Amino acid sequence: MHIAVIVFPGSNCDHDAYHVFRHILDVPVDFVWHRETDLKKYDAIIIPGGFSYGDYLRTGAIARFSPVMESIIKEAHTGKPVFGICNGFQILIESGLLPGALIINQDVRFLSQDVTLEVESTDSIYTRSLQKGRKLTMPIAHKQGNFIANDDTLKMLEVEDRIAFRYSKGKNGNPNGSINRIAGILNKKRNVLGMMPHPERAVETLLGSDDGIDIFKSMIGVA
Amino acid sequence: MKAKIYISYKEGILDPQGKTVSHALNAIGIKKINSVRMGKYIEMEFNGISKDKASEITDESCRKLLANPNTETYSFEIVEE
Numbered sequence: 001m002h003i004a005v006i007v008f009p010g011s012n013c014d015h016d017a018y019h020v021f022r023h024i025l026d027v028p029v030d031f032v033w034h035r036e037t038d039l040k041k042y043d044a045i046i047i048p049g050g051f052s053y054g055d056y057l058r059t060g061a062i063a064r065f066s067p068v069m070e071s072i073i074k075e076a077h078t079g080k081p082v083f084g085i086c087n088g089f090q091i092l093i094e095s096g097l098l099p100g101a102l103i104i105n106q107d108v109r110f111l112s113q114d115v116t117l118e119v120e121s122t123d124s125i126y127t128r129s130l131q132k133g134r135k136l137t138m139p140i141a142h143k144q145g146n147f148i149a150n151d152d153t154l155k156m157l158e159v160e161d162r163i164a165f166r167y168s169k170g171k172n173g174n175p176n177g178s179i180n181r182i183a184g185i186l187n188k189k190r191n192v193l194g195m196m197p198h199p200e201r202a203v204e205t206l207l208g209s210d211d212g213i214d215i216f217k218s219m220i221g222v223a
Numbered sequence: 224m225k226a227k228i229y230i231s232y233k234e235g236i237l238d239p240q241g242k243t244v245s246h247a248l249n250a251i252g253i254k255k256i257n258s259v260r261m262g263k264y265i266e267m268e269f270n271g272i273s274k275d276k277a278s279e280i281t282d283e284s285c286r287k288l289l290a291n292p293n294t295e296t297y298s299f300e301i302v303e304e
Contacts, residue, residue, distance in 0.1 A: 058291055105239070108240055
C-alpha cells in the first residue's frame with residue numbers, strides 16, 4: 001500500500017499525517033505537491049489539515065481548484081480511499097465529493113481542544129475494525145467546523161448510515177455546534193471520509209491519546 | 224467598469240457572526256435592530272468589454288468560486304466608473 005499526502009500552500013498537518021504512515025505504521029508514503037496531476041500509483045490519498053490558501057474566500061474554496069483536485073476526484077470515483085481531515089474535510093465538501101457545508105463554529109471562536117467522538121458507522125474501511133459506539137479522544141483545531149446540511153441531505157446521511165463519527169454528548173461534546181453532532185461523514189460509495197477532528201494528532205500516548213491510530217490501521221487493513 | 228458583488232448566507236443558515244454583532248450593538252445601546260446578517264462584498268474590475276459580457280463573467284465567477292451554492296446566495300451590479 002502506497003499513501004499520498006497532498007500538500008497545498010498552507011497545509012500544516014501534512015507532516016503529522018506523513019509521520020503516521022512512515023514512522024508508526026511503516027507504510028510507504030509520499031508528500032504530493034498540489035500541482036501533481038497523476039495519482040494512479042497511490043492506493044490511498046490523505047488531504048491533511050491546515051489553512052490551504054490562507055482560508056481566503058472560504059475554507060477549502062481555492063484549494064478545490066488546485067490541479068491535483070481533478071485527479072483526486074477521479075480516483076475517488078474509482079473507489080480509492082480519500083481521507084480528508086479538518087481542512088481536508090472542508091476541501092472535500094467544496095469539491096462536491098462530500099455533501100453539506102462547514103460554517104463558522106457556533107461560538108465564533110477558533111477551538112483547539114480535545115473532543116470525544118463516538119464511532120457511528122463501522123461500514124467503511126476507516127471504521128471497519130472499530131466497535132460501534134466506541135469513544136475516541138482526539139483534538140480539534142478549527143474555526144469553521146460547524147457541519148450543516150439541508151433536511152434532505154441530513155436524512156440521506158442518517159438513513160444511508162454515512163455518519164462515521166459523532167461528537168459525544170456532554171462534556172467535550174460537539175463544541176462547534178454541528179447538526180446531529182456530526183463529526184465525520186462518508187460519501188455514497190463509502191470510500192471518501194471527511195472529519196473535522198484530528199486522528200493523526202492522536203497516534204501516540206505521548207501526544208495524549210493514541211485513539212486515532214486505529215482509524216489509520218483500519219484504513220490500511222492491519223487492525 | 225466594475226462589478227459590485229454581494230454574497231450573503233441563505234435564509235435558514237445560522238450566522239453566528241451576525242448574531243454576535245447584533246448582541247454587541249444591543250449592548251452598546253443601539254436598539255430596534257431585528258437581526259444582523261454578515262456577508263461578503265467583492266469588487267471586480269473590467270477593461271474594454273461590454274456590460275453584458277461583464278455581467279456574464281461575474282455570474283460565472285460567483286457560481287463557480289465566489290459563492291458556495293450550499294450556504295450562500297449572491298447578487299451583483301455592474302457599474303460604469
